[in-house]
Amino acid sequence: MQLSENRFFTVDIHTHIIPSDLPQWKKKFGYGEFITLEHHKPCCANMMMDGEFFREIESNCWDPEARLKDCGHHHVDVQVISTIPVMFSYWAEPKHTLEISKYLNDHIAEVCNLFPKRFVGLGTLPMQHTEMAIKELRRCKEIGLKGIQIGSHINDWNLNEPALFPIFEAMQELDMALFVHPWWWSAKTKMPKYWLPWLVGMPAETSLAICSMIFGGIFERLPKLRVAFAHGGGAFPATIGRIEHGWQARPDLVAVDNIHNPKKYLGQFWLDSLVHDPKMLEIVVDLVGANRVTLGTDYPFPLGEDNPGELIKTSKFDHRTKEILLGDSALEWLNMDKKFFI
16 A cells, blocks of 8 residues: 555544345344345345334445445545444343344454455444353454444443443453444434434433543553544533533542542543534544544444545644544554554
């Protein structure tokens, strides 16, 4: 891969992929809102949830060749690929979630093996069952995946749930990156109109995940765990002052599991750049540091960045800072060397 002098080495850590064909899991397991695909016209498929329309996707959601064509057009050198969050299936019986996870993880590993210098894979786990999750985590490592994507909550558990800590501990031990993606289930009944689960619920979910990990002592106890959060940290950057003030004003409520100021952990975790606003990008970079902000686009979905990397490339940051945001920060999060790709 040869880069021109005016080109940045670009790694997009936030992209989603799905196999072109999915088993009929509801028929097999006898229950559940499992996703199926209906290929109703060339290069398009409807994602169906329990027989009802959920979303239409195009071939770039499953075809690596189509993705690479888009990457060439947008000058993206490497995509970090992970499943679509609706596939997490944490609500299912753990053994069934494990089966689904294996199917999705094997597909991601296959795509990465076909194009090892263009795709890096993140797996998914049955997070509702500690032992099964750790076992599949170890298998993800064996098949070449570099990390794991999880939801911002696991059913009724926030990320400070004690049953999740051994999984995070194993991720640190195995040198696996962690990507936390918000989930919309908790908001869909409260605010069903105006796409609010995505516009309001998801930013709140991401802040919930960050705060749960901070106040739950996850970052304090696992300082080498490399965690990235989607959508620029959601509501967290804009409310960190309020969060810190709450810690100061009511430590009896806030500092029960971790005594430290939440601002201590700024710079210990990564945020992606998907904020859609140049001023907000500056705020996020100022908050956690350029080396903790990395390109993320939510490709290939409509709430993503239409032209990957444009917000960073057209920003007021200097050339070196743009290099960090577009590539170096992601490589540090993945613990990978640029030489592997060039």
